Every structure is written in structure tokens, then in C-alpha cells.
Amino acid sequence: MSKTKYILGLFADPDELMHGIDTLQKNSVPIYDVYTPMPIHGIERKLGIKDSRLGYAAFLFGCLGGTTIFSMAYYMLVHDWPMDIGGKPAFAIPDFVPITFEWTVLFTAFGMTLTFFFATHLFPGRTPRVMDLRATDDRFVIAIDAKGNIPHEDITNLLKEAGAVEVKHNDRKYVSYE
Amino acid sequence: MASHSESIIREPLITGKDITYAQITNDVLRPVENMPGKAWWIGFSVASLGACLWVFAVSYTFWYGIGSWGLNKTIGWAWDITGFVWWVGIGHAGTLISAILLLFRQNWRNSINRSAEAMTIFAVICAATYVVSHMGRPWLAYWPLPLPNQFGSLWVNFNSPLVWDVFAISTYFSVSLVFWYTGLLPDLATIRDRATGIRRKIYSVASFGWTGSVKTWQRFETVCLILAGISTPLVLSVHTIVSMDFATSLEPGWHTTIFPPYFVAGAIFSGFAMVQTLLLVTRKVLGLENYITMFHIEAMNKIILLTGSIVGVAYLTEFFIAYYSAGEYEQYTFLNRFIGPYWWAGCMMYGCNVLMTQLMWFKKIRTNIPISWVLSIVVNIGMWFERFVIIVVSLHRDFVPSSWAMFYPTWVDMSVFVGSIGLFFTMFLLFIRVLPSIAMAEVKLILKSSSEQAKLKLIKGGHVEQEEVQFYKESLTSFDSVDINDYK
Known part of the structure; x- marks a missing residue:
């Protein structure tokens, strides 16, 4: 043998x-x-x-990030502590676009990359x-x-x-x- | 497929006669696996002296407060924000090369993306230090974060571009870092598998146990593509939001809608200039002429020319709109750039950014390494002055003549700036010592299709048009790493 x-x-x-x-x-x-x-x-x-399904993960993480920050902005500036700035509406949706975009990207990047590391068993110190x-x-x-x-x-x-x-x-x- | 052969009329992306996969690894890892040469030590000594100056000047600022800078009642933002915008702008080229050129399938990015991305990260670190140090009370730097607090639950104002900026810069930095590090994994594994002893252990931890199996590569490519896809709008959003710090104010000279595209073009412009400054020296010192070829240099010069011209058009548009708006304060601001006490700063801005880059229309200049290097530095001087003109020169004379003032930098202002350059180069020099400065896996990918030897084989195969061969040979004459006698 x-x-x-x-x-x-x-x-x-x-x-x-x-x-x-x-x-x-x-x-x-x-x-x-x-x-x-x-x-x-x-x-x-x-x-x-x-085919890799990481794209789906990326999309879902992106949705999560955008929803998270938009809800936070809504809660903070509209619900919890609305401010009167020159009589303008507190729920200023266009002003929430930049941060919503940024966190969509942030969550997509981190979520997808960590999913990749998790699925492929990559982490610092793993024995090659x-x-x-x-x-x-x-x-x-x-x-x-x-x-x-x-x-x-x-x-x-x-x-x-x-x-x-x-x-x-x-x-x-x-x-x-x- | 790796075996697909590329048209002969495209210039080679890898020159040299006997380049094999092993040769690429050896060439790229030479500075990592051996002791650095004299040039590196000299550079590192100078750069780290600069970094020490930075530490001292920033500590001095923290100890004595912002009063140690030359700011006054009229000019409340000066070298700090100038330096911040300058560094963030420089960072943009790395993402452009790694993300946008990947989406456009520009293979020449493969040999410059690694160092350009590293440069992005170091430039954004330099920019971030300005943000913290200009706060005056850096221990309160967490205030722009939307954290529950005891000030009557007063939240951050999401309507403010300054808060958007916090989100944009922090997202940009962390996403760039993830993109860069993920791309490094296969190359770190290469170092690991060649190293022994303690080095092997360190690179083993750093390479996350990468093996290069089929599934790993497949997922890796998916991740890189999606990261490129989301980084592209991200990089555009970052400088857009930086420009909104100014554009949403009522200050003449700042209050313009052209700022976002104008700032983004300027950012890419200065970033490519910095990549050029670094790589022209790096390729020589590390002996990477076969991988960063004349084609890369010329391509980057073309992008500098394009973005420099976009910036030029933006300048003209600003002047026209100032005239057309019939707003006297606006008109005065733009006139003041030439006839005011800061006329020399205006001349540096327009001269370096618009006039000097127009020289790039000539192929002789685009393919001349010393001139390209000097021009790349000229561009960065010009871009620094652009920010200085926009910020200080707009502020120093606005609505109320009784508050007009001049700005005089103190030694602390200057030391923070010079020191940040030292910090940047210290980080870059350490990077080329411990990490592969060229993405080996990605260069190996194009070896069989786009290298000089592959094209030579095509010519020798005899199935290509003679005209095309002639065209190809002519294009090779400008390459410093090709011996043209081989083609006679």
C-alpha cells in the first residue's frame, strides 16, 4: 500500500x-x-x-447600510429633536442623501468582504x-x-x-x- | 483566456526578453526580501526627519492651541484646510486607478494600482490628521459622530456638509483600506511561501491563510469587481462633498455650483501627478522599468493633460459666471486673484495648473522622464496654490472692507505642512520595503498577452501586417527599457 x-x-x-x-x-x-x-x-x-453569490450578499448589505443611516437620521432630526432652521422642514430628504449613500457603500464593502473571508475561511493567523x-x-x-x-x-x-x-x-x- | 494574443499595435505593458512568472516574483520582491540600498536609507532618513517635525508641530498645536497658527478673525481657515483638501485630492488617483480603470478594463493599471492605492491610503491619513489638528480640542474629535449624548440629546446636524464630510472621508478611507488589503492577500501569500523563520510567521498571519485555490480566486475577483463598482461613485462623492464644505456657504468665490465637478477633476489631476512623482523614482530605484514602462508614464501624462484641461475649463467658467452674474462681490473676488495682494498665488495657480500642463500635448514631453517628473511636481505645487487661492484669497477680502486682512503663516503652520509631506514619504518608503509594490498576481495575468516577448513572438510568427509591425516598432523607440536594435 x-x-x-x-x-x-x-x-x-x-x-x-x-x-x-x-x-x-x-x-x-x-x-x-x-x-x-x-x-x-x-x-x-x-x-x-x-457563480459566486457574493453579489447578492453585497446588495443586501448595501440595503442594510442605507436603511440604517436613513432611519438614524430620521429618528434623530425628525422624531427625537426636530430643529427649526429658518422654518424649513425637519425631514429634509435631499440632505440625507449623501450620508445614506456613504453608509450604503460602507456596509456593502465591509459586509461583502467579510462574507468572502468567512466563506473562504480567511482570517489573520489562519494556518496556510x-x-x-x-x-x-x-x-x-x-x-x-x-x-x-x-x-x-x-x-x-x-x-x-x-x-x-x-x-x-x-x-x-x-x-x-x- | 490567458492565451489570447493582443493586437500588435498596442504597446507592450511588460518589457524585457526573458520574463517568466518566476522572474516577475523575483523582480517585484527584490526590495522586500533584501536589505534596502543606500538610496532608500537616504530617502527614509530625510522623510522620517520630516515626520518628526510633523509630530513636534502637531504636538505644539495641541499644547498651545490653534493660536499658534497664523489665523485671524477674517481668515479662520487657511493652511490647515488647504493641506486637507490637497491631501484628499492626491488620494483620489489611487482609487481612480484601482477602481475606474478596472471597470474600463484598462490592463495597464495592473502594474501601478498597488502603489497608487497605498499612496491613497497614506494621503488620506495625512488629510485626516489635519482634520483632527484643526479642531483645536482633538480630544473632542468624536463630537461629529451621531452618538447618544448628555447635551439634551442634541444630535449632529445631518443637514451640514461638514457632517457629510466626516462620513465621506471615513468611508473612503476604510473602503480603500479594505480594497487595498484584499488585493494584497495573494501577494502576501507569495512572500510567505518563499520566506523562512520569523518572516514566514509574520507574513503567514498577514496573508490570512491564502492558498490560491480556484474558488478563492473566483470569489476574490467578484469581490474586487464589486469593490471597484462601489468605489467609483464613492471617490466622486468624496471630493464632491469636500467641495460642498465651501460651495454651500455664501462666501464670494466659494458659492458656486461648479465646485463638485471642478474639485473632482482637480483631485484626479493632482493625484496622478503625485503617482507620477513617486513612480518615476520608484521604478528607477527598485529597478522596475520592465513593469512600469514608458506606456504607463505616457498614459498617466495623458490623464494629467485631460484633467488639467478640465480644470482649465472650470477656471474659465468661473470667471465667465462671475462676470455674467453681475454680482459685484463675486466679480471683485475673481479680479482680486490677479490685482490683489495675493496676485502671485493666483499666478502660481493658473500658471502651474493650466499653462504648464498644456506642454503635455507634445509627445516628446510626455515621454521624457525628467521633464515629466518636474511637471508632476509643478502640478502639485499648482494644486496646493489652487486650494490656497480658493480658501485664503476668497476669505481675506469679502463683504466688509473694514475686516479685510492678510494671512501670515507661522512656523507651526509651515512645519505641519512640511511635516505631513515627511509623514507621507515615510509611510510610502516603509511600504515599498515590506510589501510588494506591484500587484504580482495581476501582472502575471497579462504576461502572456501584453508583454513585449509575446508580441515579438507574434512578429516572428509572421502572421501580422508589415504596416502594423512598423507602427509597433516606432512606438517602441520611446521606451527606455527596450533595446530597439533587437528589432532591426
Whole structure:
């Protein structure tokens, strides 16, 4: 029984990486994940990843921010302590537009970004789960779960044929752990 | 797709012969991973002396009060607000580059957005210090916030542009910070994965555990796009609201409806000038000529020309409206800019901002690095004087001649201003030491399509029109990082 946990195909070029994904998929080898130093456009469709729903979150946070500050302004200047400024109405809606806009933007930005961090498990001090240290530098890495995907040599050959510059058989899932 | 090849008639965004993904990482991280050179130390020493001066002058102001400034009964706002508006304006270019150019899919932003955004954050910090120090009693700086209080529950006045400004500047600063830091995550992870020991630990905490998996990148791009979408109106709103601090008053010279667009154009104008000032030096000192190319320099000069001309049109409009309004106070204010005791400030404003930038119409000047650098400083001097003219020169002679006065800055005024420049450069120099000054991931994205080597391959492939090749070669002659003999 081999000790290999993950098979990594390291590519030097994003187009060859895409070719590698195609080759693996054609041979029904399931892909665990792909790690790249830059965003690769079109890869999510290939891997069947659905569109991000962060846009909906952003919209809802924006609505929340605008409503919050508008209600605050209404409560403070109209309900709680209306001021007579030259006989003008206390409920001066146009004057509330700038602050409503600012907090819409503020809540959208923070709400959406924090949702992104939460959903992707990003937070300060999180132990990085890196499978190959060059994946943030100049290598485009396809990771394949070794369990059940045998024989490993076939996968190695497939990756090599597709243009992988290196194929690794890692005994540990994450190389970044001490 | 990364493999799409771009038209040959577009100038390359990355020059150099053997640029690989690894090469980009090495080049960008050289200043981060090695000890800084002599130039950095000299710059840092001078800048931090300036920052010390700032600390001293601001502490002096807090201790002795606003009376240590040169303000008087007539001129109650002077260098403080001038400095504030100047710094906020400078900040605008960073957001323009990172947000508006992203929405317009301008790929050349990829190599300058990081440092421009950093510059935005540092400039807004400098601006914010003015807001706090001009309050006189900075320990009461929380008063503009809508907090429950014991003054009979007297709330802040949301009808006031000064309160809008508190909301606008604080939102702008925090959203810019979020945008900048989110963009930094992948590059911090790159440093982390190359570092060892304590450095690795620090960058590990800072990179939030970034891995670069497919889903992370997909969400990252969504977040960046939406942040760009909301930052675009945000940046326009910020200087609009700053201008309303003036425009909603009854002061001649301030009370004009053209102020919002005029201030926004001026802000972008001065911001790009500051980006140019910083990057022309940075690219040389850090050896980043292959990433910040002549194309970037010329493109920024074109934006300076455009926004400078918009500012020029706004000046003319102001003069025309002053004449057409037949309001004698308004007319006097504008005449006073030329014939009053501050005529020299008026000349600096109109001369530096309108006349000097018109030189940018000439390609020879746009592509000349020393001249561009000098002009970028001229623009920022001019923009400082613009704010000085609008604020002090309008205030010093308005409705009642018996209250006319002059403004004489004290050494504290000057030290706060000079010190804030020192503070700004200290922060910028620290930034280029510890963080990647170019967004590596984004530059890698355009390597296969827009680099010089990709285009050279296209030419060698032979499937491009000869005329286009000729045009391309001619455009390369102005590049200082390209050896034109390779194309002979």
C-alpha cells in the first residue's frame, strides 16, 4: 500500500494547465482542487464551480447600510429633536442623501468582504493549507486525491503527457504544516 | 483566456526578453526580501526627519492651541484646510486607478494600482490628521459622530456638509483600506511561501491563510469587481462633498455650483501627478522599468493633460459666471486673484495648473522622464496654490472692507505642512520595503498577452501586417527599457 495521499501535477503555463484538466477529465480522474498564482479565467466553468453569490450578499448589505443611516437620521432630526432652521422642514430628504449613500457603500464593502473571508475561511493567523509552495509563485498545480485513484502511475503519465513539468506524490496533504 | 494574443499595435505593458512568472516574483520582491540600498536609507532618513517635525508641530498645536497658527478673525481657515483638501485630492488617483480603470478594463493599471492605492491610503491619513489638528480640542474629535449624548440629546446636524464630510472621508478611507488589503492577500501569500523563520510567521498571519485555490480566486475577483463598482461613485462623492464644505456657504468665490465637478477633476489631476512623482523614482530605484514602462508614464501624462484641461475649463467658467452674474462681490473676488495682494498665488495657480500642463500635448514631453517628473511636481505645487487661492484669497477680502486682512503663516503652520509631506514619504518608503509594490498576481495575468516577448513572438510568427509591425516598432523607440536594435 503506497503512502501517497495527494498527487500534484505542476504546470509552468496556464494553457497547459487547462489542457491537463481536460486530459484528466477525459480519463475520469476526479480533481481535488487547482492552485494557481493568478486567477485563471474560464477554469471555474471547466471544473463545474457555480457563480459566486457574493453579489447578492453585497446588495443586501448595501440595503442594510442605507436603511440604517436613513432611519438614524430620521429618528434623530425628525422624531427625537426636530430643529427649526429658518422654518424649513425637519425631514429634509435631499440632505440625507449623501450620508445614506456613504453608509450604503460602507456596509456593502465591509459586509461583502467579510462574507468572502468567512466563506473562504480567511482570517489573520489562519494556518496556510498549502500543497505546494510554488503555487503562489510560478507553478500551476492540479491536486488529485490519491485515495481510490489508482493506479498512480497512470495519473502520473497522464499529467506528464499533458505537459506537467513535475509530478509529485505527497505523503502529507499540506506541506506548510510544521 | 490567458492565451489570447493582443493586437500588435498596442504597446507592450511588460518589457524585457526573458520574463517568466518566476522572474516577475523575483523582480517585484527584490526590495522586500533584501536589505534596502543606500538610496532608500537616504530617502527614509530625510522623510522620517520630516515626520518628526510633523509630530513636534502637531504636538505644539495641541499644547498651545490653534493660536499658534497664523489665523485671524477674517481668515479662520487657511493652511490647515488647504493641506486637507490637497491631501484628499492626491488620494483620489489611487482609487481612480484601482477602481475606474478596472471597470474600463484598462490592463495597464495592473502594474501601478498597488502603489497608487497605498499612496491613497497614506494621503488620506495625512488629510485626516489635519482634520483632527484643526479642531483645536482633538480630544473632542468624536463630537461629529451621531452618538447618544448628555447635551439634551442634541444630535449632529445631518443637514451640514461638514457632517457629510466626516462620513465621506471615513468611508473612503476604510473602503480603500479594505480594497487595498484584499488585493494584497495573494501577494502576501507569495512572500510567505518563499520566506523562512520569523518572516514566514509574520507574513503567514498577514496573508490570512491564502492558498490560491480556484474558488478563492473566483470569489476574490467578484469581490474586487464589486469593490471597484462601489468605489467609483464613492471617490466622486468624496471630493464632491469636500467641495460642498465651501460651495454651500455664501462666501464670494466659494458659492458656486461648479465646485463638485471642478474639485473632482482637480483631485484626479493632482493625484496622478503625485503617482507620477513617486513612480518615476520608484521604478528607477527598485529597478522596475520592465513593469512600469514608458506606456504607463505616457498614459498617466495623458490623464494629467485631460484633467488639467478640465480644470482649465472650470477656471474659465468661473470667471465667465462671475462676470455674467453681475454680482459685484463675486466679480471683485475673481479680479482680486490677479490685482490683489495675493496676485502671485493666483499666478502660481493658473500658471502651474493650466499653462504648464498644456506642454503635455507634445509627445516628446510626455515621454521624457525628467521633464515629466518636474511637471508632476509643478502640478502639485499648482494644486496646493489652487486650494490656497480658493480658501485664503476668497476669505481675506469679502463683504466688509473694514475686516479685510492678510494671512501670515507661522512656523507651526509651515512645519505641519512640511511635516505631513515627511509623514507621507515615510509611510510610502516603509511600504515599498515590506510589501510588494506591484500587484504580482495581476501582472502575471497579462504576461502572456501584453508583454513585449509575446508580441515579438507574434512578429516572428509572421502572421501580422508589415504596416502594423512598423507602427509597433516606432512606438517602441520611446521606451527606455527596450533595446530597439533587437528589432532591426
